[in-house]
Each structure stands twice: as structure tokens, then as C-alpha cells.
Amino acid sequence: MEYFRKIALCVLCLITSVWQLNAQVKKVPQWERFEVALQGTSDGNPFTDVSLAAAFWQQGGDTVNVQGFYDGDGRYIIRFMPALPGMWHYVTQSNMLSLTGKQGTLECVPAVADNHGPVRVKDTHNFMYADSTVYYPLGTTAYAWTHMSQPVQEKTLLSLGKARFNKLRMCVFPKNYGLCKEEPVIYPFLVKEYSSGKPVFDFTRFNPAFFRHLEKRIDNLKHLGVEADLILFHPYDKGRWGFDSMPMEINVAYIKYLTARLASFSNVWWSLANEYDYVKAKNEADWNILIRTVAASDPYGHLCSIHGSTATYFPYWMEALTHTSIQDEAPVEDFGRASIVRGVYRKPVIFDEVCYEGNLASRWGRLSGPEMLHRIWQGLIAGTYVTHGECYQWNTGSMDTIFWAKGGEWRGESWKRIPFTRSLLDSLPQPLQLADVSRDHRTATAGDGYYLIYFGRQIQDEWLFNLPAKNASYQKVRSGTKYKVEIIDTWNMTVTEYPGTFEVGKTIDYRHYDVNLRKVRLPLLPYLMLRVTVTNE
Numbered sequence: 252m253e254y255f256r257k258i259a260l261c262v263l264c265l266i267t268s269v270w271q272l273n274a275q276v277k278k279v280p281q282w283e284r285f286e287v288a289l290q291g292t293s294d295g296n297p298f299t300d301v302s303l304a305a306a307f308w309q310q311g312g313d314t315v316n317v318q319g320f321y322d323g324d325g326r327y328i329i330r331f332m333p334a335l336p337g338m339w340h341y342v343t344q345s346n347m348l349s350l351t352g353k354q355g356t357l358e359c360v361p362a363v364a365d366n367h368g369p370v371r372v373k374d375t376h377n378f379m380y381a382d383s384t385v386y387y388p389l390g391t392t393a394y395a396w397t398h399m400s401q402p403v404q405e406k407t408l409l410s411l412g413k414a415r416f417n418k419l420r421m422c423v424f425p426k427n428y429g430l431c432k433e434e435p436v437i438y439p440f441l442v443k444e445y446s447s448g449k450p451v452f453d454f455t456r457f458n459p460a461f462f463r464h465l466e467k468r469i470d471n472l473k474h475l476g477v478e479a480d481l482i483l484f485h486p487y488d489k490g491r492w493g494f495d496s497m498p499m500e501i502n503v504a505y506i507k508y509l510t511a512r513l514a515s516f517s518n519v520w521w522s523l524a525n526e527y528d529y530v531k532a533k534n535e536a537d538w539n540i541l542i543r544t545v546a547a548s549d550p551y552g553h554l555c556s557i558h559g560s561t562a563t564y565f566p567y568w569m570e571a572l573t574h575t576s577i578q579d580e581a582p583v584e585d586f587g588r589a590s591i592v593r594g595v596y597r598k599p600v601i602f603d604e605v606c607y608e609g610n611l612a613s614r615w616g617r618l619s620g621p622e623m624l625h626r627i628w629q630g631l632i633a634g635t636y637v638t639h640g641e642c643y644q645w646n647t648g649s650m651d652t653i654f655w656a657k658g659g660e661w662r663g664e665s666w667k668r669i670p671f672t673r674s675l676l677d678s679l680p681q682p683l684q685l686a687d688v689s690r691d692h693r694t695a696t697a698g699d700g701y702y703l704i705y706f707g708r709q710i711q712d713e714w715l716f717n718l719p720a721k722n723a724s725y726q727k728v729r730s731g732t733k734y735k736v737e738i739i740d741t742w743n744m745t746v747t748e749y750p751g752t753f754e755v756g757k758t759i760d761y762r763h764y765d766v767n768l769r770k771v772r773l774p775l776l777p778y779l780m781l782r783v784t785v786t787n788e
Contacts, residue, residue: 276338281362282369282381282517285331287343291350293325298456298508303350305329307341315550319343319350320511323459330515332551333359334368334381369517370478370554372573376599376634377682378554381517387676388601389627389669390418390480392640394525396658397468398425398435407658408471414666415673418478420603420638422525423465423509427491430611430644431656437461438492439505452493454501462512473518480520480603482558483509483545486529496532503544510548521545522576523557527565539569546571558603567596578604582635583626586707587692589633590685600635607655608663609642616642616655620664621742625707625778627665627672628741632695632705634684639665671744687719687761694719699726700734700785705741708777716765718783720758728763730756735786736771742778752786 279285287305291297303319312335319329327350333339336359345351362368368381378386391414396407411419425435439461440452469479483506488495497505513519523542524530533541538557545555556576557565567575575596582588583605593600608623609616618626623639630637642655643662652662661667676683681698685691695703702718716736718728736749749771755763773779 276356276358278358278360279333280360280366281336282332282334282366283362284515285333285339285357287319287329287331287341287353287355288322289319289327289329289343289350289353290325291327291347293323296455297321297325297327299504301327301345301347301350303327303329303343303345303347305331305341305343307331307333307339309335309337309339317514317550318507318511318548319345320508321457321459322463330512331357332515332517333357334551335359336361365476366517369551370520371552372554372599373682375597376593376684378574378599385679385682386417387673387682388418388478388636388638389416389673389676390420390478390603390638391416391666392420392604392607392638392655393658394420394422394482394485394656395426395431395433396421397465399433399657399659403657403659404468406660407654408475410654410659410661410666411472411477412475414661415476415670416639416666417476417673418480418520418638419472420480420482420522420525422482422485424485424488424494425492426485426487426656427489428487428656430642430653431487433657437464439494450492454497455504457505457508462509466512466516469513469516469519473516478518478520479516480522481513482522482525484524484527484530484533484541486526486531495530499537499540502533502537502541506541506544507548510545514549514551514553519553521549521553521555523555525558526560526563526578527557528559528563535565538565542569542571556601561604567598572598574599574601576601576603578602580605580626583629583633583637586629587633587689589630589635590688590692593634593684594688601638602630602635603638604640605630605637607640607642608665609640609644609653609655611642611644620668621778623663623665624668624672624741628705628778628780629707631676631683632685632693632703634682634695639669641666668742668744672741675739681725684723686723687721688723690761691719696723696725700732702781702783703739704781704783706773706777706779706781710775710777711773712775713773714771714781716753716755716769716771718755718763720761720763728755728758730758730763733786734783737782737784738771738773739780739782740774740776740778741780743776746782 308314343353373379441456442450558576627637640655641663679697683695686696738747753765756766
């Protein structure tokens, strides 16, 4: 009896040990953050004196090396974003004895339903999330919103939730610009002293509080389904803080610190600069170094680009750049131009600035709402993407209504059409591209038997049913196939099914017409689009 009692006690101890071990293994959903916090020295300058990294691996799998960072008050942090379910092991490395050789295990469990992972490039010209869900960027712009007062920041998040944009262009550094002059409450670097009322920074010491606040706002965006397109540098400083003219070694250190803190955030994109060619302290060789620094410092390969002034195209063929970020309205003002840019770069094309809806005196800030939406659709039809912006100025004293600069509340009209636009894109079987590029600039295909035909500003009372014989790389139109037609009013947000079906005949000069040459009667309105799809009726 005593023997069996000892056996039972051993089994109970073994079960208890296994339970305690499992309890110590933290479960982290796929593409979420796992964090290791270590206590170390605060002596000297921990930002420059202490190196910290960790290797994460699965048994028989690849190793992911990540950099740690100093978070103030003797606290050091390592963050990791697991991409594959299963058990992960890690060990730390540091030049400080108290931080090195720390080991542990985490279990990556399947992602929660609303987390699709980081955005990647899909099939050369498009995007998808890491779980293969297609991602269509419909973004907007609020450059300095995280540097505004807390009430303005909260209003910005509420506004973004209403509009359903899924990308936001935003600056890490504050802006000193004619329409944005607010002094930030906290700075990215620690202040050594004040000279004539101006802060003098120690560029070798970061301000952890600043970056914690930025992280909070990036997480806020994630909960809204918004990708944070982070602009790392910009020219809108002009000596006020000196962030646009820091020495190269400081620029590199800043990038390494930023990526160590933020690369584990699944909704981060890197944009090296806004209007990089206006940053006079850097040349193209400098930008190449900084781009490569971002790529080398990010173990997860987040999307990365750089943005120039109007019609200034960076060499986007550079391997470390995943997509374009172009400021140029010309390609989306008329049919056919955007597809030329798409054909030049074997990468996704985003026109991140095509002027903005607003009432500013500046020519780049006074589009009407319909024109803003029209330019978005001009890009989409051509297989490219366009970023929105709004800059209405009602109060020239406070200027807090300019969403493009500061966020806050919407004042325009085009933002209201974004949920409808997203619903149309989300219903596509495949991403859009021109069906017969160079010869039909209005007809886009989204796969076998699925077309969108956009009329833009043109107003007409009828349309003769016809489709191009070519259908990009998809199945060509076949004689005898029947189609249904829906009339989409992109501005008034309506979809109306047209009565009857259309049957195509044999090709005539590379086009297929209805066998009875039937036409579609159209409302006399601009910004109409037809959705033509195969039907079994």
C-alpha cells in the first residue's frame, strides 16, 4: 500500500510540475507582440553604451534575431512578433552581464479573427495581409495628429472610425509649417537645456515617453483596422528643432531605436520621408543608406517606401523598397496615365498625394469632394492606389479643422464615400487592372467575367454594351456568354441593377457587342460606373 501511495505522489508531483511549466509559458496570438522586460543599469548613457538583442526560434525552424531597446529607469525591453503558431524559444545577448543569457519560451496560438497580420506585396502590383486576405489601401493623411492636444487626438480616432480608411500617413517628428505651428508637449529626444526659450536636445538620448505615446496611438489605429504609414523624416522643421538636419550617425541610431520599438507592431509601414528632396541636409546617397538601415533593422520586412515632391520619382526599383509612394496628380487626372506608371514599376503603385479636398488658397489644397473621389477611382481602375486628404480651413486663428495637418473632425464630403468604395473593392474576386491596357482606359477587370467600366466626369444618356476581347491574364470573352449590368453611382453611393441580360456575339475589331446591339440607359450624372458580370440566366 505504501508503494502505491508513493507512486501516486510522484505522479501528482509530475502533473503539478507540468501544469506549472505550462502556466509559465505565455500564449501569444499570431502577429501580436511578446515582450521581455529586463532590469539593468541606468548609469552612463544606456542608449549608446548597452547593446541588447535576442534570438527567437522554433525547433527545426528559422531563427529570428531582434534588437532590444532602453525604455528608461533602468528598464530594457525586447519585443517579438511571432508569425508561426507553435512553441518558440529565446535567449538574450548583451554586453551587460545582467542582461545576457536570459532564456524563455512562448507559445504562439492562432491569430484572433480580426488580426490578419502585416501587409505584404501580392502578385507584383497589389497587397495582401500575411494570412492571404487581400488588402486594398484606401488611406488618408493626418501628418502631425499625434503632436496635437489630447482632445484633438481623440477626435481624430473617432473620425477615422467613421470614415473606415485603412491606412494613415503620419509623421514621427512634429511639423513646423504655415498651417501647423503647435509646439508638441513631448519631444523624441531628451532636452539638455533651454536657450532663448528653445529646447536644446541631446540627440544621443531618446525620450521613451515620446515613443510610448506613439506606440499607444499606433495600437489605437490597429483597433480601427488602420495601417500606420510612418514618415520617418520630413523637411518641415527649418531649424526650429533641428530634426531635419541631424548628423548621419544620429539618423541611423534613430532608425535603429525606432525599428527596435515598433517593428513588432503588425500595422506599421515605413516611409523614409515626405518630400525627401526638400530635406537639404541629405542627398540621394544618404537616403539609400537610411533605406537599407530600415530594411536591415526590421526582421519582419514591413512595407517600405519614400516620397518626393511633385513629380519627383525616387528610383523605386531599389530592392529594399516594396512599393512606390508618389506625389503627382497628373497620372490620375485623365484616363490611361496611371497605368503607364504601373507598367514602369514591377511593384505596387500608390499615389500618396494627388492634391487634397479643401478650400485653401494653395492650388494643391482646393479640390472638390467629387474630384477627390474621382482621382481615387482613376487610380483604382488602372490597378493603382490613391491616398485621400482633406484640408478645409474655417478658422484662420486656430486652424484646428485642417485634418490633413492635424487630424480632428471631418469637414468635407469625400470621406463619407470611403465605406461604400471599400464595399465595392471588398466584393471583387481579384484586384483591379485594365482589361486591355493601352487601348481601353475605362474598362478594368477583376477576374474571369467581372468588369468595372468607369465614366468619370463624362455625362451621357446611354452606353452601347461592349467589352474588350482581351481580359488581361484572365479568360477572354467568349461568344454567347450572357452578362448582367449594374449601374453604380460612386458619388451618391447607389447600385442599381439594369433590367434584362446581354449576350455577346463574335469579336469585331477586338471587341464584343451584344448580339442585338442593346444599350444601357444611364442617368445624366457624372462619376458613374458599370459593373458587368457573367450571369447564368
